[in-house]
Amino acid sequence: RALNQPTEYTEGDRFMISASGKSVVKDANGRGFYSDIWAIWDTFRSTHPLQILLEPKLCSDVVHSLLEYYKECGWLPTCPAPGRGISSAMIGHGTR
Helix, strand or coil, rough: CCCCCCCCCCECEEEEEEECCCCEEEEEECCCCCCCCCCCCHHCCCCCHHHHHHHHHHHHHHHHHHHHHHHCCCCCCCCCCCCCCCCCCCCCCCCC
16 A cells, blocks of 8 residues: 555656646656655655656656755645645644
8 A cells, every 4th residue: 555656647748747737738848747756744754755766767766856846836735635735724834
């Protein structure tokens, strides 16, 4: 179960990101794009260390995906969903 997420959403070396409320297609440049990244709640204690050991390239692409969200809308996502963008759903997150 620890390896069920994240899911890669890259197709033909391109991906769609909709973090800012509009859908934008970008070149992936050989990296995977992950849009259903974990909700982050406590996964850093178990899932993330395991995946870093088992799949370091995947983890690098996940970090790259998070930075793509930041470039698109100016903040890091909490629990993004494909085509739905991101929200400030977690405690401690301010509004845009």
